[in-house]
Amino acid sequence: MTEIQAGPGAAASAAPGSQQTPAIELDNVVKEYTSHGEVVRAVKGVSLAITEGEFFSLLGPSGCGKTTSMRMIAGFEDPTQGVVRLHGQDVTSVPPNKRDVNMVFQSYALFPHMSVWENVAFGLKRKSVETAEIQRRVGEILEVVDLTGREKRRPKEMSGGQQQRVALARALVNRPRALLLDEPLGALDLKLRQAMQIELKRIQRDVGITFVYVTHDQGEALTMSDRIAVMNDGLVDQLAAPREIYERPATKFVAGFIGTSNLLSGTVDKVNGSTAVLALGPSDRILAPVEGAVSVGDTLELTVRPEKITISTEQPEGDRSVVQGTVSEVVYLGTSNSYAVVLADGAEITVFQQNAHDSTITAERGDTVWLSWQPQHSYVLR
Numbered sequence: 001m002t003e004i005q006a007g008p009g010a011a012a013s014a015a016p017g018s019q020q021t022p023a024i025e026l027d028n029v030v031k032e033y034t035s036h037g038e039v040v041r042a043v044k045g046v047s048l049a050i051t052e053g054e055f056f057s058l059l060g061p062s063g064c065g066k067t068t069s070m071r072m073i074a075g076f077e078d079p080t081q082g083v084v085r086l087h088g089q090d091v092t093s094v095p096p097n098k099r100d101v102n103m104v105f106q107s108y109a110l111f112p113h114m115s116v117w118e119n120v121a122f123g124l125k126r127k128s129v130e131t132a133e134i135q136r137r138v139g140e141i142l143e144v145v146d147l148t149g150r151e152k153r154r155p156k157e158m159s160g161g162q163q164q165r166v167a168l169a170r171a172l173v174n175r176p177r178a179l180l181l182d183e184p185l186g187a188l189d190l191k192l193r194q195a196m197q198i199e200l201k202r203i204q205r206d207v208g209i210t211f212v213y214v215t216h217d218q219g220e221a222l223t224m225s226d227r228i229a230v231m232n233d234g235l236v237d238q239l240a241a242p243r244e245i246y247e248r249p250a251t252k253f254v255a256g257f258i259g260t261s262n263l264l265s266g267t268v269d270k271v272n273g274s275t276a277v278l279a280l281g282p283s284d285r286i287l288a289p290v291e292g293a294v295s296v297g298d299t300l301e302l303t304v305r306p307e308k309i310t311i312s313t314e315q316p317e318g319d320r321s322v323v324q325g326t327v328s329e330v331v332y333l334g335t336s337n338s339y340a341v342v343l344a345d346g347a348e349i350t351v352f353q354q355n356a357h358d359s360t361i362t363a364e365r366g367d368t369v370w371l372s373w374q375p376q377h378s379y380v381l382r
């Protein structure tokens with residue numbers, strides 16, 4: 001059984017891609033449900049390997065198969081096909097209570113008539129752990145979740161965030177090798193949810209246990225995860241670190257689902273080494289790094305993030321992508337301005353302009369503007 005570690009946990013040392021045996025593996029897993037005589041393919045062939053000590057998120061829109069994937073890791077669902085492994089052992093037919101993983105749900109499911117202490121100690125008492133050992137472990141884990149001093153409170157005397165921390169403590173006190181969390185912050189308001197995201201990440205680092213986190217909230221996944229599997233319609237579209245997913249979305253779906261992104265498409269006019277030059281309008285050109293074979297005349301789809309684009313009322317110079325358009329909307333957002341700009345082909349581009357130095361609006365509605373960005377910020381989609 002894993003010891004609860006003090007200080008930075010295994011997350012720091014468990015570099016993705018390291019050669020150690022994965023903590024959790026799904027190997028070509030398929031799950032079909034039969035509902036009213038109709039077969040629903042919830043998970044259509046998912047393979048992934050989660051490293052020991054990693055904070056791993058399954059991210060995607062409602063119905064994409066996140067919860068089903070997690071329930072197969074926990075053992076609450078049997079895969080129709082494929083293999084589930086925990087620490088190298090095939091557990092596909094092993095019942096949930098024999099899997100050494102614990103699950104935390106959105107509804108905290110605390111016992112209302114019990115104190116915080118009793119809620120957390122409940123599982124250990126049932127396992128007949130010695131009283132002194134229970135005292136030590138409950139005290140230790142309440143410190144980790146920052147609830148020391150609140151041991152006697154009942155759940156209803158605590159905030160939603162505190163109740164969720166009790167639920168976490170109750171799961172962690174059993175020292176599972178992995179903790180599975182299904183939208184655990186979903187019931188909290190935005191401010192508290194953001195505070196709890198930072199808190200959860202700290203707790204995970206402190207205890208060094210593998211966390212698998214299900215969420216449809218991309219901001220949440222980007223904030224906390226070492227790696228994210230972005231799921232789309234029963235499949236994993238991309239599995240990578242948050243920065244990679246944001247900067248280099250593998251598919252149109254990922255580009256659209258994570259953050260705000262602009263989708264452009266154009267015909268290749270020239271290929272200069274590993275850079276394609278795309279023509280759009282008469283005074284437009286887009287430079288895009290390309291991998292593999294690309295020929296003149298090919299149509300490419302690419303994405304560029306709003307914060308990478310510079311907006312100006314004069315034609316910019318230099319080796320940049322440049323497109324011309326008309327401002328259709330300007331929104332003052334405090335820390336930034338957001339512009340919507342319509343290009344000659346009707347495509348609408350969003351631009352974020354930081355208010356770092358002053359909050360002058362560069363252009364107004366109806367103005368003709370140039371948008372430009374560095375070649376490496378055009379990202380060609382598969």
Ligand SMILES: Nc1ncnc2c1ncn2[C@@H]1O[C@H](COP(=O)(O)OP(=O)(O)OP(=O)(O)O)[C@@H](O)[C@H]1O
Pocket residue numbers: 033034035040041042060061062063064065066067068069216
């Ligand atoms: N017990 C079930 N019987 C029939 N269909 C099911 C069952 N459980 C899930 N499904 C279907 O499988 C698909 C995936 O469901 P799942 O709960 O895994 O998605 P999810 O990504 O977790 O969505 P959400 O964020 O809404 O919870 C959905 O189409 C869902 O309706």
